[in-house]
Amino acid sequence: MDNKIIPAATLILLRDTGGPAPELLMVERGQHLAFAGGAMVFPGGRIEEDDAAIASDRTILHDGPAVEPDDMVARIAAIRETIEEVGIAPAVDGLTEPAMTRELRSALAAGRSFHELIRAMKLRLDPHRLHPFARWLPKHRIQRTFDTRFYIAQAPDDADAVADGTESSSCHWDTAAGHLALADAGTRSLIFPTRRNLERIGLSTSFDDAVAFSRRYAIETITPWREYQEDEQKLCIPDHLGYPVTSQTFARVRRE
Numbered sequence: 001m002d003n004k005i006i007p008a009a010t011l012i013l014l015r016d017t018g019g020p021a022p023e024l025l026m027v028e029r030g031q032h033l034a035f036a037g038g039a040m041v042f043p044g045g046r047i048e049e050d051d052a053a054i055a056s057d058r059t060i061l062h063d064g065p066a067v068e069p070d071d072m073v074a075r076i077a078a079i080r081e082t083i084e085e086v087g088i089a090p091a092v093d094g095l096t097e098p099a100m101t102r103e104l105r106s107a108l109a110a111g112r113s114f115h116e117l118i119r120a121m122k123l124r125l126d127p128h129r130l131h132p133f134a135r136w137l138p139k140h141r142i143q144r145t146f147d148t149r150f151y152i153a154q155a156p157d158d159a160d161a162v163a164d165g166t167e168s169s170s171c172h173w174d175t176a177a178g179h180l181a182l183a184d185a186g187t188r189s190l191i192f193p194t195r196r197n198l199e200r201i202g203l204s205t206s207f208d209d210a211v212a213f214s215r216r217y218a219i220e221t222i223t224p225w226r227e228y229q230e231d232e233q234k235l236c237i238p239d240h241l242g243y244p245v246t247s248q249t250f251a252r253v254r255r256e
Helices: 049-055 069-086 098-109 114-120 176-184 192-201 207-215 250-255
Strands: 005-015 023-029 044-046 131-136 145-154 168-175 225-229 232-236 247-249
Touching: 005 069, 005 192, 005 207, 023 069, 023 176, 044 069, 049 069, 049 114, 069 098, 069 145, 069 168, 098 114, 131 192, 131 207, 145 192, 145 207, 168 176, 176 192, 232 250, 247 250
Parallel strands: 005 145
Antiparallel strands: 005 023, 005 044, 023 168, 131 145, 225 232, 232 247
């Protein structure tokens, strides 16, 4: 199998509801997909060449603080993938009615380039509304290897998530604790990085709190490793990046 590292980006969309914790959007991946089929994940996917073309076109991007080039490209990919998978367009200005978002999504599904569509529809992107949260590079011998950047963003007020029926089979809003409880009850499946990031985002009480929390930690690439602890083989991550759980028995990781 080709173990080439694949750059990817994913977006944790949050919305404040007046409760003790924000809700966040997760999607169930199609059962037929080779990687994490049937698992609950955040919207996201591979970074494409077209994303880099957009990142270098300052005429369609809002000004803001300097962003490292690869980071900027990943933010564009996270926006595009979210539109494609769930029909929500975060950080896109100029979509004045829901029908425009549906038109944009349909055109992407038909194979038109995101760059071309932004220009044709006279839209502008504000990647600074996406905030870096984490970066994971799990290394597998028998699965694809993704170098994934995680971002958080506030869901638009009119956000109406609809699965695309291919990569995503259903969409679910819930608190991090709610998503974790369903996984623990066996009704949903979570891969190791998703579970750890749910636990981490679950420490926040609002979107603003989540942004402040993420800024307290440097973005370091996390590659889990195996080690024996108390006679059990565990999969581990660093303990200085704000994750409340930093190890899990390897047998449970395999089951999930």
